[in-house]
Amino acid sequence: MDQIFRLDNQIAVVLGGAGGIGEAIATGLGQFGAKVIVASRNQKTITQVAKKIAKQTRTQTASFQVDVTDEKSMENLVKSAVDQFGTVDILVNAMGVNIKCDALEYPMEDWDRIFDVNVKGTMIACKHFGRVMKSRGQGKIINLSSVRGIRGDGQGNSAYCGTKGAVELITKALAVELAPHKIRVNAIGPALIITPGTIHIKQNPESAEKYRSIIPLGKLGVPEDLIGACVFLASKASSFVTGQTIYVDGGLTAS
Numbered sequence: 001m002d003q004i005f006r007l008d009n010q011i012a013v014v015l016g017g018a019g020g021i022g023e024a025i026a027t028g029l030g031q032f033g034a035k036v037i038v039a040s041r042n043q044k045t046i047t048q049v050a051k052k053i054a055k056q057t058r059t060q061t062a063s064f065q066v067d068v069t070d071e072k073s074m075e076n077l078v079k080s081a082v083d084q085f086g087t088v089d090i091l092v093n094a095m096g097v098n099i100k101c102d103a104l105e106y107p108m109e110d111w112d113r114i115f116d117v118n119v120k121g122t123m124i125a126c127k128h129f130g131r132v133m134k135s136r137g138q139g140k141i142i143n144l145s146s147v148r149g150i151r152g153d154g155q156g157n158s159a160y161c162g163t164k165g166a167v168e169l170i171t172k173a174l175a176v177e178l179a180p181h182k183i184r185v186n187a188i189g190p191a192l193i194i195t196p197g198t199i200h201i202k203q204n205p206e207s208a209e210k211y212r213s214i215i216p217l218g219k220l221g222v223p224e225d226l227i228g229a230c231v232f233l234a235s236k237a238s239s240f241v242t243g244q245t246i247y248v249d250g251g252l253t254a255s
Ligand SMILES: NC(=O)c1ccc[n+]([C@@H]2O[C@H](COP(=O)([O-])OP(=O)(O)OC[C@H]3O[C@@H](n4cnc5c(N)ncnc54)[C@H](OP(=O)(O)O)[C@@H]3O)[C@@H](O)[C@H]2O)c1
Pocket: 015, 016, 017, 018, 019, 020, 021, 022, 039, 040, 041, 042, 043, 045, 066, 067, 068, 069, 093, 094, 095, 096, 097, 117, 121, 144, 145, 146, 147, 189, 190, 191, 192, 193, 194, 195, 196, 197, 198
């Protein structure tokens, strides 16, 4: 029973694995014993992160390039992962983009770009890694949603909220459709997490206080806050859990 969170001999792919959240999740999965593939577009950063994780966790890692909006590129990633590791047990869709703009001014090319990465990219990844998992008769998919998947916030996030709402319902739809293949599909919905991309919020006392004041636990999140939920959803500990979003949000969505 004390091993239910262990991921030894599991193969995990983290898309966006060199991002602020993706790196923490990839490291956490490695710490719990998984072999970790870090993937995104920038070969230099994914190589650095994969090496760092291997050194820190003593697990086997690899880095492969992928553009999640390009189905052919995803097929190549799946092939590289299976060629090198034999299979894939865990997929984490930790890529994502946001382009903020007032709703009434929103440029539709930005709308398309954000939906391409956050929604289409998630679906392409689930489709192609889902096939590998189906062939094995088991798998775990974890999508990154956001508290903005269930809340509007009036801060120029209409497109982003739309993408995360879509990710939440895709998570439920795939959970039901893939359940006969013993593939579990869940999501994690963080509140603001301080990463290199959001550090400016923490550095500005006024905006830091604005975010902190709406979080019941009274603090801003850090990427490591997401490791527990991800390891839970990737491990046997959650074997009867599918189609759910765990909000790692300091109580924001409860208030
Ligand atoms: N940080 C937060 O406050 C927060 C809160 C709630 C939810 N989230 C969600 O959590 C996830 C991770 O966020 P983050 O803060 O870690 O973001 P981040 O630091 O900006 O990382 C995003 C990653 O996505 C990758 N990416 C972007 N476009 C891609 C594409 N076309 N193909 C492949 N990879 C692509 C980027 O790598 P390359 O540039 O190398 O491709 C990057 O590593 C996102 O889904 C985000 O919406 C974040």
